[in-house]
Amino acid sequence: EVIKIGAIFAETGGAAFLGGPEARTARMLVEQINQAGGINGDTLELIVKDSGGSPEKAISFAKQLIEEDKVLAIIGPSTSGESMKIKRIAEDHQTVLISCAAAELIVNPVASYVFKTPQKDSFAARKIFQTMQDKGIRKIAVVVGNTGFGKTGKQQLKKIAPEYGVEILAEETYDKKATDLSALVAKLKSIEAIEAVVNWSIVPAQSIIAKNIRQTGWDVPLFQSHGFGNIGYVQAAGEAAEGIIFPCGRLLVADTLAENNPQKALLVEYIRAYQKRFNEDASGFGGYAYDAVNILHEAIKVAGNDRKKVRDAIEAIQNLPGASGVFSFSPEDHNGLSLDSFVMLTVKNGQFVLYQGQ
Amino acid sequence: MTVDLFFQYLFAGVTYGSIYAIVAIGFNIIYNSTGIINFAQGEFVMLGGMISISLLQFMPLPLAIIVAVLATMLVGALVEILFIRWLERPSVMQMIIITIGVSILLREVALHIWGESIRSLPYFYGNEITTFSLGSVHISPQVLWVIAACGFMVCGLSLFFKFTPTGREMRACSVNRTAAILCGINTRNMVTFSFMLSAGIGAMAGCVMSPITYTQYDCGTGLAIKGFTVAILGGLGNSMAAVAAGLLLGIIEAFSVSVVPLAFQDAIAITILLIILFIKPHGLFGSSEAARLRDF
């Protein structure tokens, strides 16, 4: 039997940096599963649709996949906006949706058929604030890109800051395609009380802001979001990336993990296979799709080709190691990850290393 | 606002402005010889950056840039020869739409060649955090490179168009092609030449700005829109005006940061542009007389 799985990724367009690795990872993984004999003898068929990051296309594709291709589940979309638009469709048609987008809104409030694999933004924010607390930082500036990712990041940071006694003195949203942010940096720098800057965005702006801050000779601690988790961005920021602190899954530091870490084996294998296949470094984004396929794999193993049973099976998954962390779902928690899925990393000599505190 | 901050904004504005201007110049060249706006100009910028980055593995930086510029000029010539040269009697609208098509095509090709990841050339001098300080104003050396390249190109081109026969002939082609033919000018070669020239300038721009702005397969579109804006704001066809307009727009953008949320920066800048256009329908420095005589 062939089990059909749909996928909606932004392989092109503004969110291609997410959708590209996700689509590649999903394809690679499904191939691997099929090569290994499929799931209980059934083969998986992955139908990937490129939404280009447009919600209207995602909606059209979701309907198409559900009705026409009669897929068991949908992986993706890559962005929060798209995910929110098809959340209802998946719910109405009782098709499992495992989103690869960050926004917490996707699984909170919980819709019974909708899951997501990336760590919650709130965890990232908490991790950052914890680190700040350790460093005694109380007054910060928040700058984000005008993407869905940036938007939810800003919301979470603003929501959680008071819990850690942190005050946000300035908040700014810049264009995702910004080519230079030195004016913004000048503005922030002129607010002398600022003790740290948190940047929550995606390529290429997160490297640009790092450069611009350092170029003005401003020596504030710079925090970034988990979107920074790609060695390519460090290379792009070069010298300016040194000392950036950010929360991230363990993928980037896989080989430094302890042998008994449940994620280690899988991460090392994924990174190796991805690198070999696509000749580029694996990133946290691909990991989201990895987890989505992996979770489905586990659920189908238990439940077979049945939408409702698969849903139940996902909710029952406990302690499943994945790329982003160890998943334990429940009817109330459709993300399944804990705060512990993040570690704080920093950049040292152009490499990611665990942040030890200074 | 402190004096320091003022200068820091000013310099940020100059940085943006020269980047916009350098793209706008490319628009003006093709406009001057064909009367059309080549919407694929942004892609030339992208190609210049991408090609030089790829070549950097095999050769030193200056050589990589030169080869990339030449390669992009070749692409420019190819675009013209494949899509434009053999058209019997193209209308302006047809040309605009073809160049939009070419721009999308080049972008998609780049996506499938280079992928969606960002790349950049290394800083020509120093590295990411090197700066010169003038008082407490910090300037990245690469910005100076951009400004210098921009100034150099503008002066060179203005002189070229104003004073050299070839420049005059290129302008003639755009004003009245039949008459240019009747003067014995090989109009087709002129057009090809202008595509090469603007592709080369675009590529050059792509190289000098790559360390600052990074290069990605779709970075051309945004730059093209800004460049187009600036070219129009200055008055089409006038490169000196484009630089002035570019600097103006850049500085408006930079200073707008200090008063309104950054998220509205573009909206503010473009609103100002529109207001200027309504008051001066042919750009800040454009002559309405010349524009009226040119039929679209």
Add this chain to the structure above:
Amino acid sequence: MLRIKNLDAGYGKLRVLKNISLHVDPGEIVTIIGANGAGKTTLLHTIVGLVNSAAGEIQFQQKCCSGLTSQQVVASGCALVPEGRQVFASMSVEENLLLGGYVLQRNAGRAAVLRELEYQYDLFPVLRERREQLAGTLSGGEQQMLAMGRALMSKPKLVMMDEPSTGLAPLIVRDIFSIIKKLREEGNTVLLIEQNAKAALGIADRGYVMEVGKIILQGPAEGLLINRDVQRAYLGREKID
């Protein structure tokens, strides 16, 4: 100088010129007269290669130029003053003239162009006054002079003029015709197309009469002037008589 044999040409499927044969000898003024839409403009365009010929032969200075591009024809010394003036509207008068010197500049260098420029300014003093003005803002007559000046800038061996007197004041028309005569005196060859048949035949050596794409009459200008058919059709004698 120019020799055309059995020429056919047209636009798409529309055949405008049918089996045209004519010749222009060095030092002559030859005029072609004919009603509107007879195909005179088309004929000139075919000669300079703006319109492709379908059949027949065009020889300019003993060389066949049927397959040549317009640029090549112009470069070989055959200049056209186009119908409707076609000046470079948004460029200055001087620039227009300099552009006309494109061919000359290639063959004889910049000094020759400047000399020629002065010569044209002497020929058309109005243009000197307005050298900085944009050509498109000139009045009709000024533009016509500019178009002629521009064509003459290349020091062509053969000048073809398409209705140069259209829209010009009587005095200027006379000027234009005397300029044409002067050109001939200086050894130029002129192929002139005119609505004003009387004036044209008055200065021409020979003339052709064209009707719906065919040459129906030809001969020395004086002969045509007294030809009854020509008088009736183009000179309005009948009415006057």
Add this chain to the structure above:
Amino acid sequence: MLELQAVHKKFGGLHAVNDVSFSVNEGTIKSVIGPNGAGKTTLFNLIAGNLPPTDGTILFQGKAIQGRKPHQVAARGMARTFQNIKLFHGMTALECVMVGCHTQSKAGFISGMLNTPFARKEEKAIRQRSMELLQLLEIEEFAEVEATSLAFGQQRAVELARALALNPRLLLLDEPAAGLNIYETAEISRLICKIREMGVTVLLVEHDMSLVMEISDEVVVLCFGEKIAEDTPENIQQNPEVIRIYLGEDE
């Protein structure tokens, strides 16, 4: 009918129309002549509203019209033709003339979109009237031919028909005979007289003296923007100044 009082137009430093005053009486044909660049077309553009005068008053049927938009002037009953024929690409001769009926009809966007009976009726009437005009100018056989592909003389006729479609009180003609041969010119001159008989006043710019002298009641001579003479055709032909600068000695 039309009265110009001390009208000036400057282009930068160039005084293209300098203190020109004259009036056109109802039912007459008045011609404006003058060397090239004298400012005749500019004068027309001032009257028809294409350019605002720098100074001066233009009265049309007793009301000042300077600075009005061309379409407003047209709606008051002034029609014009252009020195370089301006017909509409992609429209048949009939349609071109129907555009001329614009001010004579009312159907707007809404009734046009809904194709109301009123709009349909009006459309029919316009078509009828335009056809009549084409007949008047004897070009009805080209009604369905694309106007820009017609022969030159026919294009002129279409343009004239379009101008007449406005039901004008005053008609401005800018070199209607340019590029026409002697017969076509005679034809045009006949037409102009016919138009005058319909009660339309005509103001004419022309270089063809046979036409001007034959049909006009009065002639104004412009030179370098200034009016240098205004008189009957016979007297103008004798005026030494005019002969010197414009007509030239007759052979």
Add this chain to the structure above:
Amino acid sequence: MKVSKTNKILCLCALVILTQVTTTLTGTQYYLTQLTMAAYYGLVVIGLGVLMGYAGQISIGHAGFFAIGGYISAAMTTHNLVQLQDTPIISFCSQMGLLMERQDIYGDQLLTFAPWAACVTALLLAALIAFFLGIPVLKLKGHYLAMATLGFGTIIYRLVLATPLFGEADGISEVPAFTLLPAIGSLPPIMVSGDFGLRVINYYLAWGVLIIGMILLLNLIDSRVGRALRSLHSSEEAAEASGVHTSGCKVYVFVISAVYAALAGVLLTHYNAGIGPSEASVMKSVRYVALVAVGGMTNLWGTLIVGISLTFLSLRGVFGSYDDAVFAAILIGVMLFSPAGILSLRGCLLPSKQEIAPAKEENL
């Protein structure tokens, strides 16, 4: 001429019905989803077609009007007013029947504007903006006009991305269905909604709106005003001299095409139950322009056919990640080989007199 216009409309109606019947019989009703969406985009494209092809005014900002329609109606029908319930304005609106109460998927109480009120507001706003924007913008010509409209599109895009009310980068989701006619007796309700159960109704609704829109535009171009538009396209000066109030005419068509776009935005947003910023992006505007060009500038039928079919294919994702590339290739191909639009390819092979007309001198 008139007859053939009516016939073409009847053919289109027949085709629409036939498609629905066929899909029902073959059990492939899912095609109707994308056909419905494509019909709404078709509405934008034909509106733009009249503006560009007939009046000759390019607009690279039409996605902006689509977004105004979509976003206003989405924001008004999703923004919860419960907290403001007691303010005088809201209670006044509530008395006027402008509000609607319902529950969201999680069971929370929502008080929002009713879709029809939102729709009217959106359309009026779009018309007003088009009017006040059109007055200065349409004075510009050629590339300057292109720039100004592009600028307008960019401003809308930026505002949408920067305004929390419009959901910033995520856009707005959970937009309710738009009930046009409540259920009467055993008749199902007529509402704009993406619900699978209402698909056939929505299909007919969308195509009904499109066909009516098409008829109105076809009437318009054949009318007195349409003739005036075509004349000003060719020569503004001559049109003015013929008494055509050119700037007024231009502004009005601009308003009409903006309303078309906004209406499409409103309806599609309700159908999709959401809208995102990509609908306002410049690329979208460029796509509309390109669809008009591929269809043929002065060929409303061509524009319609191309607009519908290319959008349909793209929405079905048939070109995968080559969607833009294929689109660009079609665009270039058509412009190179058949600049008068894809439907005139036939004419290319058998040149008619009309097509030869543009003279060689009119190069550029």
